[in-house]
Amino acid sequence: MYFSQHDIQQFDDRYRALMINSLSGFKSANLIGTADKDGNENLAIVSSVFHLGANPPLMGMIIRPNSVPRHTLENILQTQFYTINHVNTDIVVSAHQTSARYDKTQSEFDAVKLTSQYLNDFSAPYVQQSRVKIGLALRYTQTLEINKTELVIGEIIDVHIECDSICDDGFVDLEKMGTVAVSGLDSYHSTKPLGRLKYAKPFEPPQFIDLENQQPSD
Amino acid sequence: MYFSQHDIQQFDDRYRALMINSLSGFKSANLIGTADKDGNENLAIVSSVFHLGANPPLMGMIIRPNSVPRHTLENILQTQFYTINHVNTDIVVSAHQTSARYDKTQSEFDAVKLTSQYLNDFSAPYVQQSRVKIGLALRYTQTLEINKTELVIGEIIDVHIECDSICDDGFVDLEKMGTVAVSGLDSYHSTKPLGRLKYAKPFEPPQFIDLENQQPSD
Numbered sequence: 001m002y003f004s005q006h007d008i009q010q011f012d013d014r015y016r017a018l019m020i021n022s023l024s025g026f027k028s029a030n031l032i033g034t035a036d037k038d039g040n041e042n043l044a045i046v047s048s049v050f051h052l053g054a055n056p057p058l059m060g061m062i063i064r065p066n067s068v069p070r071h072t073l074e075n076i077l078q079t080q081f082y083t084i085n086h087v088n089t090d091i092v093v094s095a096h097q098t099s100a101r102y103d104k105t106q107s108e109f110d111a112v113k114l115t116s117q118y119l120n121d122f123s124a125p126y127v128q129q130s131r132v133k134i135g136l137a138l139r140y141t142q143t144l145e146i147n148k149t150e151l152v153i154g155e156i157i158d159v160h161i162e163c164d165s166i167c168d169d170g171f172v173d174l175e176k177m178g179t180v181a182v183s184g185l186d187s188y189h190s191t192k193p194l195g196r197l198k199y200a201k202p203f204e205p206p207q208f209i210d211l212e213n214q215q216p217s218d
Numbered sequence: 219m220y221f222s223q224h225d226i227q228q229f230d231d232r233y234r235a236l237m238i239n240s241l242s243g244f245k246s247a248n249l250i251g252t253a254d255k256d257g258n259e260n261l262a263i264v265s266s267v268f269h270l271g272a273n274p275p276l277m278g279m280i281i282r283p284n285s286v287p288r289h290t291l292e293n294i295l296q297t298q299f300y301t302i303n304h305v306n307t308d309i310v311v312s313a314h315q316t317s318a319r320y321d322k323t324q325s326e327f328d329a330v331k332l333t334s335q336y337l338n339d340f341s342a343p344y345v346q347q348s349r350v351k352i353g354l355a356l357r358y359t360q361t362l363e364i365n366k367t368e369l370v371i372g373e374i375i376d377v378h379i380e381c382d383s384i385c386d387d388g389f390v391d392l393e394k395m396g397t398v399a400v401s402g403l404d405s406y407h408s409t410k411p412l413g414r415l416k417y418a419k420p421f422e423p424p425q426f427i428d429l430e431n432q433q434p435s436d
Contacts, residue, residue: 003377008275015388020272022390023352025304026399026409028243050268052280053365054238057226062270086243092412093424100418134241139364146358146371147271153364159221159241170236171402174244180412181244181399184389187414191244191399191407194310200318206311
């Protein structure tokens with residue numbers, strides 16, 4: 001099936017949004033925890049968090065101009081701190097519900113029955129039920145003129161991960177913790193391992209990393 | 219388990235890269251197809267493609283300063299066109315192998331035994347074995363000064379999707395096409411459906427979309 005630029009322009013808005021959101025592939029599912037300067041908490045699901053670099057440890061995300069996470073953006077700009085919390089299979093329904101357009105004064109933590117948690121004097125709230133919790137300090141924001149979305153870059157300050165999920169080499173086993181993936185606007189997925197592949201070298205055949213608890217397939 | 223900013227600074231480079239790359243959650247797995255002005259083809263796996271907007275239809279990606287996809291970036295800047303091709307379970311090993319540091323003159327298509335394909339007069343090569351193929355025109359690049367990575371934004375010009383994988387509402391069933399997800403630097407995953415959730419509204423209980431071929435769980 002072929003769609004031209006012209007076909008895509010002719011789609012109705014909802015159809016276009018669902019289709020184009022599917023085209024990037026599987027996306028991360030994260031809850032962004034913030035509070036304003038008076039301590040009013042906010043929580044928003046975001047599927048645009050991406051890895052930007054390991055040294056310094058940086059994560060990026062995209063915030064849409066008129067979306068619910070706009071409250072999130074206001075809080076980040078005000079306080080300079082926020083948390084990223086992985087959505088897992090146990091909290092996927094509550095996490096999705098944070099995308100409803102609650103008033104700014106309504107805490108999504110209360111509305112969707114997730115618990116805010118403060119750790120190590122970090123000023124922004126974590127999600128207690130999440131198993132990978134990251135505290136970030138704002139480092140850079142920029143409005144992307146091409147479509148007025150906001151690029152937000154933060155540096156990782158604190159990381160909390162459930163025990164026994166980090167391999168000896170640093171790899172974090174997201175599957176073991178039930179972290180989910182998103183596709184399109186509203187579809188959630190758990191994952192199954194296909195295997196880890198060794199660092200690739202030219203003219204050497206690809207090899208799976210032999211992990212006791214991971215049966216390579218394919 | 220808790221890691222501070224200081225702990226992360228002390229990690230060795232490989233450990234830090236593996237761990238920090240895991241923290242954003244599941245990532246998309248895409249092959250970027252390009253050719254230089256003389257028609258020399260290049261193919262590189264990238265896990266940083268993200269959705270930027272549906273109208274106009276835009277996709278972003280991050281290219282590291284000294285990475286193999288640097289050849290890809292050179293070709294994109296030279297020709298202004300590139301393709302994004304979903305990695306599926308059948309081609310995951312070949313796709314990973316494109317990350318080896320082949321010479322610029324060596325086509326990764328040949329080296330990893332994937333087939334280049336030209337469709338609808340689009341000048342950049344697609345991956346024949348991929349089931350979601352997107353042709354893009356470069357719209358914007360920017361060096362992010364914070365870590366010298368390159369933000370590359372393209373507009374979707376052409377889309378080729380295997381038949382019967384688009385729902386009536388525009389949702390593309392990536393699972394049906396075997397699109398994979400990545401975690402960390404080298405771990406590949408297939409997915410299982412947890413369900414699609416309806417557009418969330420405040421104070422209405424979350425509801426799964428009832429799809430004949432999709433049994434909501436959770």
